Amino acid sequence: xxxxxxxxxxxxxxxxxxxxxxxxxxxxxxxxxxxxxxxxxxxxxxxxxxxxxxxxxxxxxxxxxxxxxxxxxxxxxxxxxxxxxxxxxxxxxxxxxxxxxxxxxxxxxxxxxxxxxxxxxxxxxxxxxxxxxxxxxxxxxxxxxxxxxxxxxxxxxxxxxxxxxxxxxxxxxxxxxxxxxxxxxxxxxxxxxxxxxxxxxxxxxxxxxxxxxxxxxxxxxxxxxxxxxxxxxxxxxxxxxxxxxxxxxxxxxxxxxxxxxxxxxxxxxxxxxxxxxxxxxxxxxxxxxxxxxxxxxxxxxxxxxxxxxxxxxxxxxxxxxxxxxxxxxxxxxxxxxxxxxxxxxxxxxxxxxxxxxxx
Numbered sequence: 474x475x476x477x478x479x480x481x482x483x484x485x486x487x488x489x490x491x492x493x494x495x496x497x498x499x500x501x502x503x504x505x506x507x508x509x510x511x512x513x514x515x516x517x518x519x520x521x522x523x524x525x526x527x528x529x530x531x532x533x534x535x536x537x538x539x540x541x542x543x544x545x546x547x548x549x550x551x552x553x554x555x556x557x558x559x560x561x562x563x564x565x566x567x568x569x570x571x572x573x574x575x576x577x578x579x580x581x582x583x584x585x586x587x588x589x590x591x592x593x594x595x596x597x598x599x600x601x602x603x604x605x606x607x608x609x610x611x612x613x614x615x616x617x618x619x620x621x622x623x624x625x626x627x628x629x630x631x632x633x634x635x636x637x638x639x640x641x642x643x644x645x646x647x648x649x650x651x652x653x654x655x656x657x658x659x660x661x662x663x664x665x666x667x668x669x670x671x672x673x674x675x676x677x678x679x680x681x682x683x684x685x686x687x688x689x690x691x692x693x694x695x696x697x698x699x700x701x702x703x704x705x706x707x708x709x710x711x712x713x714x715x716x717x718x719x720x721x722x723x724x725x726x727x728x729x730x731x732x733x734x735x736x737x738x739x740x741x742x743x744x745x746x747x748x749x750x751x752x753x754x755x756x757x758x759x760x761x762x763x764x765x766x767x768x769x770x771x772x773x774x775x776x777x778x779x780x781x782x783x784x785x786x787x788x789x790x791x792x793x794x795x796x797x798x799x800x801x802x803x804x805x806x807x808x809x810x811x812x813x814x815x816x817x818x819x820x821x822x823x824x825x826x827x828x829x830x831x832x
Contacts, residue, residue, distance in 0.1 A: 530608040539571015547628035547680030559679030589730030595662035613688030615719035628680030640671030648798035665802035666716035673715035691717030739826040742769025745793040753783040754796035774824035784812035
């Protein structure tokens with residue numbers, strides 16, 4: 474009996490030792506990894522998470538179809554009556570009888586109608602009705618933006634709604650043109666843009682570019698592709714060169730579209746020689762007619778056929794497109810100082826901008 478008791482004791486000790494070893498090495502249970510638990514708290518004000526949380530409720534995704542074409546873009550709510558700002562190229566596929574479906578951050582959807590659009594500025598206003606509880610954005614001041622300022626872009630790249638990216642302002646007053654798919658050039662937009670390295674992709678068009686205070690400072694509109702082209706709706710991805718319409722200009726155009734359905738363009742009343750390859754913008758006509766509109770702003774300022782405009786308000790002009798961009802960044806009635814080369818001499822002229830109503 475004593476021997477049996479001793480054997481039982483030894484077996485018990487061995488069994489317990491083996492059991493403890495197996496337990497510690499996971500033989501009898503699932504692996505449990507250590508994890509630090511964080512207390513739930515709202516995102517810090519001014520952080521990317523905080524900015525996204527504040528602005529996302531005002532951002533919408535637009536699905537547009539009509540005439541055999543379809544596309545996706547972004548917009549943002551301007552007020553609680555249902556006005557939404559986006560790009561003209563986003564709503565273009567709808568034409569006169571297409572469909573614009575708006576999806577809100579809540580997942581709710583509504584049909585929208587075009588209030589007005591202007592291809593020259595690449596801006597459009599649509600409106601939803603019968604929708605309550607809308608959250609408008611807060612508009613900032615694009616004139617106060619500086620190179621290096623942090624920014625956040627929100628949109629639906631490749632239909633991935635509610636996508637948030639961040640970066641900085643890489644440049645301001647960057648003259649770009651986009652569009653040009655129509656034979657008559659009626660869809661070309663001229664923008665004195667904010668440049669950002671925040672990733673922007675197809676589907677981001679029309680979405681807000683916001684500052685650290687969550688205020689919209691621009692409307693994301695175009696990207697430069699790897700082959701050097703500027704696209705407003707193509708399928709190439711971001712290479713870190715995105716462009717946004719400054720909100721000060723977008724606000725002015727949006728108000729005109731809401732109030733009248735149209736926007737006015739500032740003009741100087743000249744025809745530009747598109748075949749001129751030199752530095753600057755040459756005033757000239759290809760059909761032999763006068764390139765200066767009689768009695769127009771340029772005529773009154775003393776501009777003549779053959780003049781080459783090389784600067785506006787002291788800022789260099791390298792081409793006709795750049796001249797149009799710089800003019801479009803002002804308003805009818807503004808005075809501009811033109812630097813003009815004529816007969817080998819440089820002349821300073823002051824022109825008061827006229828206006829042209831978009832079609």
